[in-house]
Amino acid sequence: MQPVTFLEALRFAHNKKIVLPDEFYSMDLKTRQMATTVSFLSSLEQIETVIKAVNKSIADGGTFKDFQKLIEESEIILPKHYLDNVFRTNIQSAYGHGRWQQQQRNKAKRSYLMYSAINDSRVRPAHLALNRIVLPIDHPFWLTHYPPTGFRCRCTCVALTEKQALKYGITPEDQLPEVAEALDWSSHPLQFGELESLVDKKISASSLDKEYLLEQKEVIRAEWTASKKLTSLFAPMDDKTRDLFDTVANTVMPLDPSIRPSAIRTFLDYVQGNDAALSGYLNSATSSLADDVLKRWLSTDMAAIQTVASNTASTVVGAATLNQVAAYQVGQTVQLNAPLLMVDTASDIVIKIENAKGLGIDLDMLNAGNGVLFPIGLSFEVISIEAVEGQMVYTLKPLLN
Numbered sequence: 001m002q003p004v005t006f007l008e009a010l011r012f013a014h015n016k017k018i019v020l021p022d023e024f025y026s027m028d029l030k031t032r033q034m035a036t037t038v039s040f041l042s043s044l045e046q047i048e049t050v051i052k053a054v055n056k057s058i059a060d061g062g063t064f065k066d067f068q069k070l071i072e073e074s075e076i077i078l079p080k081h082y083l084d085n086v087f088r089t090n091i092q093s094a095y096g097h098g099r100w101q102q103q104q105r106n107k108a109k110r111s112y113l114m115y116s117a118i119n120d121s122r123v124r125p126a127h128l129a130l131n132r133i134v135l136p137i138d139h140p141f142w143l144t145h146y147p148p149t150g151f152r153c154r155c156t157c158v159a160l161t162e163k164q165a166l167k168y169g170i171t172p173e174d175q176l177p178e179v180a181e182a183l184d185w186s187s188h189p190l191q192f193g194e195l196e197s198l199v200d201k202k203i204s205a206s207s208l209d210k211e212y213l214l215e216q217k218e219v220i221r222a223e224w225t226a227s228k229k230l231t232s233l234f235a236p237m238d239d240k241t242r243d244l245f246d247t248v249a250n251t252v253m254p255l256d257p258s259i260r261p262s263a264i265r266t267f268l269d270y271v272q273g274n275d276a277a278l279s280g281y282l283n284s285a286t287s288s289l290a291d292d293v294l295k296r297w298l299s300t301d302m303a304a305i306q307t308v309a310s311n312t313a314s315t316v317v318g319a320a321t322l323n324q325v326a327a328y329q330v331g332q333t334v335q336l337n338a339p340l341l342m343v344d345t346a347s348d349i350v351i352k353i354e355n356a357k358g359l360g361i362d363l364d365m366l367n368a369g370n371g372v373l374f375p376i377g378l379s380f381e382v383i384s385i386e387a388v389e390g391q392m393v394y395t396l397k398p399l400l401n
Contacts, residue, residue: 068080092147092152093148096146099156104137107137107138111161112136113135113136113146113160114133114134115131115132115155116131117154117155118155127155132168133177134165134168219293223293226293226294230262233278233281234265235274235277241272244268244368245264245265248264248267248366251365251367252264252309256308259301259305266278266301267366268368270339270341271341273341279338279339279376281295282295282298282376283337283376302375306360309363309365310358310360310361311359311361311362311372312357312358313372314354314357316353317350318341318343318350318371319345321349322349325349325392331381332381332382333381334381336374336375336376337376339375339376340374341371341373342373343370349394350393350394351393351395352395353380354383355397356372360375379398379399380397382394382395383397
C-alpha cells in the first residue's frame with residue numbers, strides 16, 4: 001500500500017470546521033469529529049492559529065516540539081498536555097482519513113482490512129479487543145470501528161489481499177467482540193467528507209446489506225439534525241456560564257466520564273432559568289426521528305447527571321411564585337412541564353416536597369450553587385396548603401410508579 005501523502009492528510013485537516021468553545025460545548029458527539037476546537041481560548045483568531053500550526057506540522061512532517069514552538073511564538077498559553085492532545089488527535093484523524101481514502105481507491109486489489117492495535121501497556125482494553133480482526137472493507141463493522149477510535153488512539157487498519165486475509169483468518173460474525181463505541185468520540189468513514197454524497201455513493205456501490213447501510217444513514221442524519229437543533233435551543237453563554245460549565249465539568253467528569261458536554265449545558269440552562277426553549281421543545285409533539293433522538297438524549301443526559309448528584313434530603317423546601325401555585329388545590333395532581341429549582345426559603349410562598357430523596361439533582365454536589373433541581377415530567381399530589389409562621393406552604397408528595 002502506498003504511504004499516505006501529507007497533501008491528503010492536510011486537505012482533511014483544512015476541511016475541519018473551526019468553532020468557538022461555547023459552540024463546541026453544545027455540539028453532539030456525531031458532529032464533533034468534523035470540528036476542531038481548542039478550549040481555554042477566547043477568540044477565533046487564536047483557535048485558527050492553533051489549527052494552522054497543526055496543519056503546518058502535518059504538511060512539514062513536524063514533531064510535537066515543532067508544533068509547541070509555533071504556539072509559543074503566537075503567545076498563546078496552553079497546558080503542554082492539552083497541546084499534546086490537540087496535536088496528536090488531529091494528526092491521527094487526518095491520517096485516518098487519508099488511509100481510508102487510499103484503501104477505498106485500492107479495494108479492487110486489497111478488499112480486506114485488518115484492525116491493528118499496539119499491544120503495549122498504554123493500549124486501551126477496548127482497542128486491544130479489536131486487534132487482528134479481519135473483515136471485508138465494505139463490512140458494516142468498519143462504519144463504527146475504523147481507527148482512530150478515541151482521543152490519542154494509535155491504532156490503524158491494514159489493507160489485505162484476499163490471500164493475505166485467508167492467511168490471517170477472516171473473523172466470523174459470531175466472534176466479533178461486543179465493544180461499545182466511545183461515548184466521548186465519534187470518528188468513522190461515514191463522516192469523512194460530505195455526508196450525503198459519500199453515503200449515497202457507498203450504498204449504491206456496495207453489494208452488502210443495503211438495508212443496514214440505509215438505516216445507518218438515517219440514524220446518522222437524525223443525529224446530525226438533533227445536534228443542530230440542540231445548539232439552537234441553548235441560551236448564549238457568557239463568561240459566568242463558561243466558568244460554571246468548567247466547574248461542573250471538572251466535578252462531574254471524574255464521576256462519570258461518559259456524560260456529554262451538552263448534558264452540562266442543558267443542566268446549566270435549567271439552573272439559570274434559561275430553559276424556555278428547551279422545555280417548550282420537550283413538551284411539543286415528536287414528529288421525526290431527529291425529535292425522538294434529541295428528546296432521548298436530553299432525558300438520558302439529565303438522568304446521568306442525577307445519578308452522580310442525586311439529592312439525599314427526604315424533604316426539600318424552596319421559594320415559589322404566586323403564578324406557580326395559583327391553581328394548586330388540595331388533592332390535585334401536578335406534573336412538572338419545566339424543571340423545578342428548589343432554593344431559597346426566604347419568601348412569603350414556599351413549596352415543600354416530602355419523600356423527595358433521590359428525585360432531584362443536588363446543586364451543591366456539583367459545585368453549581370445551592371438547591372435541588374427536579375426534572376421535567378415528575379408528578380406530585382398537593383396534600384396540604386397552610387399558613388405557617390407567616391408563609392404560605394404548599395406541600396407536595398411525589399406520585400411514583
